[in-house]
Amino acid sequence: MNLYLKYRPKTIEELDLSGVRRILGEIVKANKTAHAYLLTGPRGSGKTSTARVLARIVNCERNGKKLGEPCNKCPACESILQGSALDVIEIDAASNRGIDDIRDLKEKIRLAPAYLRTKVYIIDEVHMLTTEAFNALLKTLEEPPSHSLFILCTTEAHKVPETIISRCVQIQFTKATPEEMKRSFERVIKGENATVEEGVLQFLSTAVDGSFRDGVKILDQAISHSRSVILDDLQEMVTGSRGYRVEKLLLAMIAKDGSLSLFELNGAIQGGVDLSYLLVSIMRGLRDKLIAGEVGVEITRLIFSLDEVARKLATSLDGEL
Ligand SMILES: [Zn+2]
Structure with a gap:
């Protein structure tokens, strides 16, 4: 099960x-x-x-x-x-x-x-x-x-x-806060007699953007691989690539630098970064920058269209569950 x-x-x-x-x-x-x-x-x-x-x-x-x-x-x-x-x-x-x-x-x-x-x-x-x-x-x-x-x-x-x-x-029902996600993931880890390296739950809680289902699915994979979950392994599992950071792509997008954005995007795809992870990270990054006042409200339109793509992607992936 x-x-x-x-x-x-x-x-x-x-x-x-x-x-x-x-x-x-x-x-x-x-x-x-x-x-x-x-x-x-x-x-x-x-x-x-x-x-x-x-x-x-x-x-x-x-x-x-x-x-x-x-x-x-x-x-x-x-x-x-x-x-x-x-x-x-x-x-x-x-x-x-x-x-x-x-x-x-x-x-x-x-x-x-x-x-x-x-x-x-x-x-x-x-x-x-x-x-x-x-x-x-x-x-x-x-x-x-x-x-x-x-x-x-x-x-x-x-x-x-x-x-x-x-x-x-x-x-x-709201999107879960990272604390709520952590609480639930801890229940799974305890029940499975597994251990996680520090930072794993923090990373997972933010990476899955409020979806317990996605988070537990990733934990499931990680635990079946090893009962002591290491941050590096989990990151690779989630992003599809070890140590990938979305920050460079975000900065290029905000600077409206089309060719640099494409270059960074291409690099991510070539590096095997998971597309739904990439989408969610970009959205979250833009949202955080919007809240922090680092980008103008015109970015909202982009966030909404990305959200639409992410939803469609999620629906098409739901069949796998
Ligand atoms: Zn009863």
Whole structure:
């Protein structure tokens, strides 16, 4: 099993983002959930894992009448963890976006849960639903059955109709801070009985630009290579090249020196530097310089177009996971 799946957060305490841990903690403390949640935020920030934790919080048999951390051992928790719970229905809206799928869902919703206390519907990439499907979903959210919990996830909240948003409690997932990333990577390293050289986690936390999924994937490769991870090896793994620094390319770009930029870019590609790493590094570099006031706001346009390319690249690479 790959480490990303193995170390998927299974409890509130294990969730990556401190803000999300706090919100789930408050739900448990209040001993009450809303009928529908909308989890919004970038890919790889832990929305689906959180949705599944929430599904166990409301169904764990050990919790009885009081909500709490899921035990992850009772039959209810186990069936949800294994993905075999009939009452936890996960729908990928990207591939089930039609009215028939939602109509089918509406019929199922009327039925009470068969085994668990609460029937949980997790709709991933909910912004992909068609207008008709959204309307059908809206009707359900307007009169939700008491035994149901809806968890809608999306990377593009602005594409979700306001009528749906207004019926959900929104939980915002942000890009993880380097500290939050470090905390989660440490959990993986400890669990695998591995050690890392100083600076490794710092480097990794910034290199993957807020994506736990990407970070754990790299750690997975590094640990399978050696249980004592060395900074040089990890850098080579991430950048595709030992000791590559993006700084020269950045300076050439900022100086609007086309031929020098091309020369540096060519050098990076010839040196085997990973393209998605290069893109992210350029974006981060430009963003930092923008914040520091070293470049003008006109650079924003370039950052946005690079971001678009990076997104497309990420989507095309997602299939590999
Ligand atoms: Zn349990």
